[in-house]
Amino acid sequence: MNAKEVLKGHKSLAEFRYELGQVEKGYTNRSLYINLSDNKVESKPVTDMMKEKFTGGKGFGLWYLWNAVRPETKWNDPENEIVISSGPLGGITQYPGSGKSLVVTISPLTGLVIDSNVGGYFGPLLKFAGWDALEVQGKAEKDVVIFIDGNEGTVKIEETPIEEKDGHQIGEMLTEMYAESEDDKRNISVVTAGSAGEHTLIGLLNFTFYDVRRKVVRLKQAGRGGIGTVFKDKNIKALVVRFRGVKGDLNHPSDISRINKAGVRLHKEICKFDDVQNKMRQIGTANIIEVMDEYDLLPVHNYKYGSHPDTYKIASNVFIEKYITQGKPDGCWYGCSLSCAKAADHFEIKTGPYRGQFVTVDGPEYENAAGLGANCGIFDPQYILESNFYCDTYGVDTISFGTITAFAMECYENGIINKEITGGLELNFGNAEAAMELLHQMSRGEGFGLIAGQGIRRMKRLFVEAYGADPKFLQDIGMEQKGLEYSEYLPKESLAQQGGYGLTNKGPQHDEAWLIFMDMVNNQIPTFEDKAEALHYFPMFRTWFGLNGLCKLPWNDIVPESNSSALEPAKIPEHVQNYVDLFNGVTGRVIDKEELIRQSERVYNFQRVFNIRMGHGKREDDKIPYRSAGPVTVEEYESRRERYDQQLIELLGYNPEGRTTEEKIAVLRRHREDQYEKLIDAVYARRGWNNNGIPKINTLEMLGIDLPEVIEAVQPYL
Amino acid sequence: MIKVNGRDFEWQEGLTVAKLLEKKRYTYPKIIVKVNERLINKQQYVSTVIYDGDDVKVIHLLAGG
Numbered sequence: 031m032n033a034k035e036v037l038k039g040h041k042s043l044a045e046f047r048y049e050l051g052q053v054e055k056g057y058t059n060r061s062l063y064i065n066l067s068d069n070k071v072e073s074k075p076v077t078d079m080m081k082e083k084f085t086g087g088k089g090f091g092l093w094y095l096w097n098a099v100r101p102e103t104k105w106n107d108p109e110n111e112i113v114i115s116s117g118p119l120g121g122i123t124q125y126p127g128s129g130k131s132l133v134v135t136i137s138p139l140t141g142l143v144i145d146s147n148v149g150g151y152f153g154p155l156l157k158f159a160g161w162d163a164l165e166v167q168g169k170a171e172k173d174v175v176i177f178i179d180g181n182e183g184t185v186k187i188e189e190t191p192i193e194e195k196d197g198h199q200i201g202e203m204l205t206e207m208y209a210e211s212e213d214d215k216r217n218i219s220v221v222t223a224g225s226a227g228e229h230t231l232i233g234l235l236n237f238t239f240y241d242v243r244r245k246v247v248r249l250k251q252a253g254r255g256g257i258g259t260v261f262k263d264k265n266i267k268a269l270v271v272r273f274r275g276v277k278g279d280l281n282h283p284s285d286i287s288r289i290n291k292a293g294v295r296l297h298k299e300i301c302k303f304d305d306v307q308n309k310m311r312q313i314g315t316a317n318i319i320e321v322m323d324e325y326d327l328l329p330v331h332n333y334k335y336g337s338h339p340d341t342y343k344i345a346s347n348v349f350i351e352k353y354i355t356q357g358k359p360d361g362c363w364y365g366c367s368l369s370c371a372k373a374a375d376h377f378e379i380k381t382g383p384y385r386g387q388f389v390t391v392d393g394p395e396y397e398n399a400a401g402l403g404a405n406c407g408i409f410d411p412q413y414i415l416e417s418n419f420y421c422d423t424y425g426v427d428t429i430s431f432g433t434i435t436a437f438a439m440e441c442y443e444n445g446i447i448n449k450e451i452t453g454g455l456e457l458n459f460g461n462a463e464a465a466m467e468l469l470h471q472m473s474r475g476e477g478f479g480l481i482a483g484q485g486i487r488r489m490k491r492l493f494v495e496a497y498g499a500d501p502k503f504l505q506d507i508g509m510e511q512k513g514l515e516y517s518e519y520l521p522k523e524s525l526a527q528q529g530g531y532g533l534t535n536k537g538p539q540h541d542e543a544w545l546i547f548m549d550m551v552n553n554q555i556p557t558f559e560d561k562a563e564a565l566h567y568f569p570m571f572r573t574w575f576g577l578n579g580l581c582k583l584p585w586n587d588i589v590p591e592s593n594s595s596a597l598e599p600a601k602i603p604e605h606v607q608n609y610v611d612l613f614n615g616v617t618g619r620v621i622d623k624e625e626l627i628r629q630s631e632r633v634y635n636f637q638r639v640f641n642i643r644m645g646h647g648k649r650e651d652d653k654i655p656y657r658s659a660g661p662v663t664v665e666e667y668e669s670r671r672e673r674y675d676q677q678l679i680e681l682l683g684y685n686p687e688g689r690t691t692e693e694k695i696a697v698l699r700r701h702r703e704d705q706y707e708k709l710i711d712a713v714y715a716r717r718g719w720n721n722n723g724i725p726k727i728n729t730l731e732m733l734g735i736d737l738p739e740v741i742e743a744v745q746p747y748l
Numbered sequence: 749m750i751k752v753n754g755r756d757f758e759w760q761e762g763l764t765v766a767k768l769l770e771k772k773r774y775t776y777p778k779i780i781v782k783v784n785e786r787l788i789n790k791q792q793y794v795s796t797v798i799y800d801g802d803d804v805k806v807i808h809l810l811a812g813g
């Protein structure tokens with residue numbers, strides 16, 4: 031049946047009409063609230079307090095969620111919300127990377143707030159349709175589509191008979207369904223989960239945009255933390271926004287020339303330097319696969335090692351030469367000349383329900399190649415692209431899937447689980463076929479896929495309780511923290527990055543801080559205080575992108591000429607100034623680079639307090655699995671023996687001569703664990719938190735985030 | 749002995765910036781090289797000799813991820 035026919039089968043549950051209004055200095059000053067339990071739709075004001083304290087984007091999401099949930103709220107309680115918001119700079123077209131959406135919900139994996147920064151057109155189109163944020167609460171009885179028509183000024187909740195379950199199908203179908211013509215497709219963005227969202231806790235959301243050159247719907251992922259699982263639990267088939275008429279001044283910025291100037295500066299830089307720097311336009315983030323391997327940072331075999339002789343088989347040139355369509359720089363929002371979004375066109379699927387079909391696969395991103403490939407010992411580009419496609423369309427977080435599979439493989443090779451338990455899957459490192467089948471099982475809700483889909487934390491518990499596994503060993507090798515799987519960098523030789531993962535709010539995702547090179551290679555932050563300063567500045571600075579609807583990549587994946595003589599090159603000072611100009615140019619407010627950090631600090635501390643309110647957010651929650659800090663097994667130690675022996679001599683004055691590997695592992699471990707504790711002390715002090723990781727009252731006061739309910743949440747722990 | 753990013757590194761007769769980068773397997777393209785605080789341009793990597801006792805910085809601009 032064609033899409034328009036299916037639309038006729040939609041049953042209207044609610045229709046809400048609103049004044050279109052216009053964006054003023056980056057804000058529409060209202061949010062759209064929808065409750066699916068009683069089909070209530072209403073407009074809520076965005077207050078000055080919200081703008082001042084939370085800025086926008088993820089900040090707004092956190093504030094709405096805070097007011098929606100109780101400390102006891104679980105991810106699948108109806109009061110849990112999914113909030114999507116771009117931010118005051120979201121939707122500008124003059125500066126690369128300005129079309130992101132921020133999604134916030136209580137995560138099924140962690141029980142804490144998860145936030146995700148995603149491309150696609152939804153956030154900006156939502157804003158131009160009249161809404162700074164969309165807040166969805168409650169649960170529908172049957173599958174619904176929420177359709178926001180930003181030209182007509184209507185919001186509809188419709189029960190839908192659509193049977194398709196996978197992201198690429200629903201994305202295509204709803205674009206077709208709601209577009210008035212081929213030309214109108216670019217004005218549509220769809221948010222959808224996939225079939226695995228029903229059966230796993232690692233479901234993701236796909237955000238679409240229509241690629242007018244390829245004439246296909248492209249998918250961008252809000253991957254981490256199981257947001258797609260929450261979406262499915264609410265019985266949402268899709269969110270759709272339509273808005274016609276995107277142009278450069280729709281945010282009605284206060285001073286457009288300031289924005290234009292910053293934009294021109296960056297466009298010129300990209301044009302001049304991208305080819306000699308990161309080649310983002312050619313291959314996107316996958317350019318660092320071989321770099322990570324060279325520097326022993328690519329996770330291999332469940333983070334045991336940092337490199338592998340077969341990495342050349344999945345190096346970026348393989349994807350460029352064999353798979354990625356050339357000559358089509360891809361942006362995920364208008365005006366992004368860094369255009370790193372890449373796709374393999376006419377890619378033939380070899381397994382599963384779409385076998386034999388030719389599809390467009392977005393990616394691969396570095397994380398996918400590293401997690402699906404190297405970390406599982408699978409150095410096969412065909413597998414990486416195909417599993418990338420299936421992860422996206424089934425709505426499975428590729429990072430969690432990669433890390434979970436790698437963990438399952440190590441458990442399998444150690445005899446902790448066997449063929450009987452896996453239902454016949456031979457989960458040895460390198461077995462692409464078994465890994466692919468595991469993924470298909472997640473979509474079908476069958477077999478070992480159901481177990482793996484629960485995430486590493488729950489797998490560990492099950493393996494201990496049901497199969498008698500050693501809990502200490504699983505704690506050491508299971509690469510999760512706070513319930514979220516690690517992203518794909520090996521932090522063993524960088525204490526700062528161990529903190530970059532461990533001292534995050536949402537769990538070990540590298541988007542808060544990526545300090546490996548500054549620390550391990552450049553040795554720019556040698557002392558605990560230096561590391562703490564970096565673990566203050568960078569998480570705060572990076573948080574700011576999520577408050578404003580921005581992409582992080584144009585900040586440091588292109589570097590201006592001035593940087594070689596900059597005092598603090600890692601901060602890319604010229605680009606920081608661009609962001610100050612953009613914010614002031616759009617909002618008309620006057621901030622400097624210090625206030626920029628304070629804006630983030632407010633929200634960052636608020637999120638920490640949110641975690642505390644949910645019963646976590648303390649020092650014990652910041653512990654990390656030892657695999658992320660040092661060698662757990664003899665084979666790991668032996669593989670880098672020279673390095674570790676040298677460290678024992680130089681750092682500890684310990685003579686490794688004549689010692690067993692086990693003895694050396696134990697000594698090194700004591701040292702490294704002690705270093706991590708010292709790092710925590712330094713970071714907490716720098717962030718203005720007490721020794722248990724609780725923000726102090728004067729920190730909250732100084733930042734102006736000392737709302738009564740915030741103080742109430744921390745008081746019992748101070 | 750020389751210093752590379754603040755850490756000791758064995759010096760050898762005839763060492764140049766290019767050779768040092770090779771030895772350290774510093775293959776990443778976005779780097780800033782300074783010898784005793786003097787900025788060395790890419791074109792000079794082969795011709796710039798490193799002497800015993802020199803202080804070399806090879807700053808990788810990969811703020812990454």
Ligand code: SF4
Pocket residue numbers: 126127128129149360361362363366367368369370371581582583584
């Ligand atoms: S840099 Fe890449 S991810 Fe970021 S906005 Fe541009 S195209 Fe999208």
